[in-house]
Each structure stands twice: as C-alpha cells, then as structure tokens.
Amino acid sequence: MHTQYTSTRNNAVNYSASQCVIKGLSDDGGLFVPCNLSEIKFDYKEFIGKSYGYIAKQILKAFFSDFTNNQIEYAVDSAYNINNFETKEIFTLKNFSKYGVLELFRGKTLAFKDAALSVMPYLMQCAKENMNEKRETFILTATSGDTGKAALEGFKDVEGIKILVFYPYKGVSELQLLQMLTQEGKNTYSFAVEGNFDDVQTAVKNIFTASLLQKEGYGDKFFLSSANSINISRLIPQIVYYYYAYSKAVLNESIKAGDEINFVVPTGNFGNILAGYYAKKTGLPIKKLICASNKNNVLTDYFNTGCYNKNRPFYKTIAPSMDILISSNLERLVYETEARCDKKTSELMGQLSLQGIFENNIHNHIFDDFYADYATEDDIKQTIKDTYKKNSYLIDPHTACAFKAYNSYITQTKDNTYTVILSTASPFKFSKDVLSALGDDDSLDGIKSLYRLSELTAIKLPKAINGIENRHKKEETVITPEKMSETVISILKDGEKDA
C-alpha cells in the first residue's frame, strides 16, 4: 500500500512522506496527515516477542512508503542500538501487577524524545536522497527543554544539516540547560529567548511562514525544517513503542493477546498521545488514552467540555516539558473529530489563533477514546513521594502527572483494564524537585542534587550525565523573540565564512 499525505487545512495537498519530512509544516499552516490512515493496519499479534527494531521497521515501512526497504533498515538500525540506548531491548516495561511503567528515558538525553529524535536524522537524510535535495538542511526548533537536547544530540555532526534550538530563558531545568550548554558538534546552536514556550514556538512558526531564507537570499543553499513534533518523522516513530509495550505486556503475562489495554501519557504538545491514537487507529486494542497534564490544564478542560481555551494564566511548573497552552498536534485530532474536513479544521484553528478559543462537539465519539486529568504542583510532589514509599519506585515530575491521572481514572471508573503508564523522563533530569518531593535537602545546586538523589535512593547516575559538570560548557546567550530571525541569518552568514 502507498501512503500519501494531505494537510489538515487543505485536502487538495498530496505529498509523499519524503516531501513531508522535508517541509515539516504545510504551506497553508496545516499539519501533514496520512490520506489513508483508516486503511493502515498492523497485526499486533505478529509483533509479540519481536525486537524493537523489527516492529519499528514494519511500522515505518507503512508510513514512509516511498522509502526503499534499505533506507528503512538503515534508519532503524542506525538509531535503535546499544550505542544510543542503555539496554539492548531499547525500552523496558516495569510491571506492577495492575499496571506497568514503560521507561522511555533510556536514551542519550534521558527523555522520551530520544525515541523519535534518534531516528529522525536518518529519515531526513533518506528523504533528501529521495527528493534529490542537495541544499543544506537548517533545522529550527523551539523546545520546552527535552526536545532541544534530544534534537541537538540526534543531529550532531550529521552531514548536510545545521541545527538551531531556541528555548525559553529560565524556562528549563538546571540539568536541561547544562545538557544544552555542554552539547558537542560543529553544527549545533542553542539560544535562550525571553518569553515562555508558547512565545518561542509561535515565533519559530512565524519564521517558517515568512519564508525567511528566500527573502534573505539563502533559499538556494539552505532550506528550513523543524525537529518539533509536528514533523511526521517525529510523530510516526512514536507509534512503535505503543505496539512494543503491548508485546511486552503479553510476554510478562499481564494480558493475553487480544485483550484491551489503557495508556497514560504525560502530555504537552500532544505528540506522544497522538501517536497512541494512531496506534489505536491502526489496530492496537487500546481502550482509553489517558491524557495527563500539569497545572496548565487546557487539555483536561478540552476533553471534559469540548472547548479549548488558552486564555488563562501560563504557569511555570516543576514538569516544565508540559508547560504548554497551545498543543500543536491537537490539530491532527481535531481534523479527525471534524471528519477530516479541511475547511472546518482551518476555521477552528483560525479561531484559536485569533481568539485563543475554539469548540468541538463533545458528543463526537472520538472523545470517548480519551480520559483527561491534571496534577497540581502539590499533587506532583505527593505522587513522587507516595510512589517511592509504596513501591520503592522513583519517578520524575512528568511521570508523576501520569500516575496522578491514572489514580483519578481508577477511582472514578473502577476500570480493571491493564494500564501502561508512559514514563517520559529520568528523575535525575529534575533532581532538585524530586529531592524536595521526597522531603530531602532541596537547597543544593543542580549538580550536587544529582549526586544527592543518587546517594539517597542508591540508584546509579545514568551514564549520559555522569560527570557532566566536568564537560566543556559554553556561555548562555539570551535574545528577545524579535532577534530570532536575525540570529538564524547570522548563523547562515558564519556558515558561509567557514565554507
């Protein structure tokens, strides 16, 4: 079967996967979605007991159908191996009888973003090959902390690609900042921007729609692309671990092949959980997708009322990767709730951008696929403490939001279905807040708190950050959103000097 893609805002768009990978976002501002989503099906029973790489190849082949088998094998084999992940099995499912925790933070940057960003550079290379695209790729990305580091690491020293990351100034954790400032690679750049994540993301989107490179005369040598989760090469690889978790749950006899399961997903930009929805659409027997937010609970309200309203205070929380009020990937779900009507989707997204609010029909059956809840700052801390006390299991603040939402779900529905909680970050990425939740010394600086957390819990520091304080660290550069375009151009200018 051949998979072509269209835009959520213009159904006349018809692109190959390669074209979408390169473009990132449709010219009409919409997101790319497979034309034949309802026809793509995977035999999840056939995946049981298979390796992560095997499942990834089957899924990527279907969605990147203009890639050759060799290209898919090259991309998957280059990404999912022991050089990039702590264990050979890539991700592990920890079982706690009624539920399991899929630890998605075993990659190089200790967040689930590694799942997609380790393969994306190879998919991008292949897409360029397929399109005979000889220009250099300039990856421009807004990050709330984890994407930035994972993208810098994934694209580091990849031939023909430069990567620039913008993050909100003082909006990321100490360790996230340190991870970015100690990034190696000749082609990697990061800047702090005054503002919150939504400001940064909006400014990045504007650079894309303004055709900046063409206007400034760089269009012949470079093209812009994004490593944000709007790119299909980020989204699609995330479908894999939903199938993989199911396979693992069958193998450890938590479920029988054919049983339904639930997933709980710590959610920000709605990329992770949308991949879960695609897993369900393509045949995985998922009963509920439980959407967990922090105090920025715009999605909780959306799933409970059908009304999306971003006109509310923006909170900086201890789960910063979920501090988002405009969840970009939700547009792909809205497109489905509107029966794939491009006009209606454009209209709703127009309302969101002008008035900050839009409304869906809450009676749409798609809302039944989801349950949503959120965690306050106190909930997060309490949950970290309780989970550690009860199960001797240490979780990070994002995963704590998921545990809180899961507990609410169980209390409210009494549902007995086996549930997989996606754990999206290592607790060491947020040591200070985790220590404070455990009632320990929270006055330590970022590095000392790392070692203290390790000592307190007798959990070894992950290799990826062990000794990070001794690595070469560059100065942080802070700019205003107005300077972002200029910064892009100055890097292109410098690139010319080097060449």
Ligand SMILES: *Cc1c(COP(=O)(O)O)cnc(C)c1O
């Ligand atoms: C990015 C991130 C999330 C949110 O994922 P989305 O795909 O943006 O919804 C949750 N937790 C952590 C640790 C993250 O890095």
